[in-house]
Amino acid sequence: MKKLIFLIILFPLTAFIQEKELPKLSVEQYEILNKLFPKEASFTLLRYTSFPLHLDYFLTKEHFEMDGGFCRLTNDPFEKSDLWDHLDSEDFEYIKDNISLLGEAYELEQGKLIYPNVQLVDLYLNNHIHLISAPIIKGRFSIIHHVHSFIEKIIFFEKDENGDWDILCEVYIKLDLVDFGH
Amino acid sequence: MVLILFISCIEEPTEKFEIPQQHPKLAIVKDWFETNKEQLRIDDSRENFSLGGQELILPFFEKEPDWDKFHIYEWPDGRIVYEINLANKEMVLSSEFKENMPQANPQETVIQNIMFVENRENGRYDPVIARYYPADEYSISDFDDISYNQIGAGWSGKVDLWTYDERYFIGFVIEDGVIVSTAHPHWYMDDQNARKLPNSEEITLTTCVLRQTVIATTVSTSTGSTTTYHVESSIWYCPSGGGGDSIGSSYTVGGGSTYEWPSESWSGGGGSGSSGTVSGSTYTPPVIRMPSVLNALNNPCASRLFIQSTKNNNFNFTVPAQIGNLNPAIINLFQQTTKYPYLIKNGSVMNINRQMINARTTLNSGIITVEINDSYLNQATELSIVRTIIHENVHAYLLHQSKTNVEFAVGLNNFAKQNNLNNLPNTHHELMGQYVLGMAISLWNWDKNFGETKGALDFEYYYAMAFGGLLDYDTKKPNQAFQTLAGTKVADYLKIIENESSGNSNAKGKKCNQ
Incomplete structure (x- = not known):
């Protein structure tokens, strides 16, 4: 009986500590996350964000050129080989230089996501689950790391004049x- | 290795032909060549036929490009290559060619081109000579059908590259579109470790070979012909010592390998360190990349099926391709394009969540690569494997278009948004609904010409097979396109696909490994 009481006391305390330890995403970060998927898409998303340490390895002009194709497919597209020049700014330099330090784990809140068909899960138990980083924002640029099964990509966001x-x-x-x- | 310099006199045509309008950039290359060609020869090779210093150098002859016959393409590193047919009557033949095709007329079978490789840094066009020796009558090609960047899946023979002043540079033996060995001049062995790229998976096996070089000069006139021969022998490289040249026999997996002529400072040990002065800068032959070949399937059955599936391209290709023989048209597109080379191979593709992966298509180091799983090849029927090859080639096509055609990329993005598709595989597979009929026709076309059932199955069987792989990325259940097009027959079609994929007793096709 004593053991049970101890567990009843300990469990919410542990949960509280965990909740306190994980920072929350800002309103602006949710604005970005809510542009990441088609609104009506059905998908499963890991509740906790993470950031790989190796990402700066891919933030190079050579890698952009190697991937090839086009950017900004919704408005005034340009070749991916020109992305480096497009990003050329102190803000991007800051992100690139500090990306390993900036990557923290956050907890996603279902109520702040606009996706009606998203399911948040606590454990990464299969490859169907989408794994994302928290958006890193500096000035008018933001980047997200996204893994889904055999696909891994970096998504660049840009803030427009509005x-x-x-x-x-x-x-x-x-x-x-x-x-x-x- | 025997090399023969073949010279014949052919009567000049009296008819005058209209000269096609030249490519504007080609005119610049032509002007550059005419201005600089005297400086492209290396000083020590201006004496005819020198084998001194163990380097294989053929007698020099002035190159006469036929500027109306050309290929223009881009290598992945961005260099533009202008490959022009040589109109010369002189032709260098290899002993392998004479052994393989003793009756062949070299003028009609061997293709001899000059490649001008753009050198932006120094504002010039570095030339090398490419020679294509077919190994059999099936590989005899017209100029339009083969170039260094466009060697087809079924081609067998040897491709040799020489410097402009006829020093041996690099050679590739190709069987059914697969590079099976690479021949190097002597300096390569001495310096290969320094020159091997980090991502190269090249394994070089060295053999000790006696080389015999025969230079035959044939002059034909109206009163007859005379031929003079000059034979030289030298020892190829031996691992245990001895001088001479070397030949490397290697199998190269994947792409990305480049070959560089040694610099002047490295020229010891019998190497020439060729250099001259062109437009004020030191001239060296260009860095050469591997030729673009399509087929690296080392499973003989799969390789045969792939080659067969690329034949009978008798239909016009329309986008979206709802009719016509889709698969040969896609391969033809890759043979003509240059930005993203296509490679097909087999291997061990990782299983995931206990589900068999039949195949995958990736963009790997700038090469669109189709990989077929070995275990799938061992159990599936030929009909299923051809179906999978066609399916993966549609992926390759969609990937290529989305990387090279901005309108296509925008359209694909809009298609994904409109259909709430959250990843690229699902987007491709939904769009593939528009290609199902084309894939079915390709499959039927293969079966009709090469398959066990000779195209005699009900067409719906091929149509059902064409839905293979149209599954949701996460649930592995038939996607929307599959469900919409197949209607009430989804389960029937899945059963057909499964039977052929597993090669069970209900399959109509025969197994690939039988």
């Missing part, structure tokens, strides 16, 4: 179009 965030470019780190048998 202060709205939109996807600037998607640069793939890994792109395997896998076809399953039965």
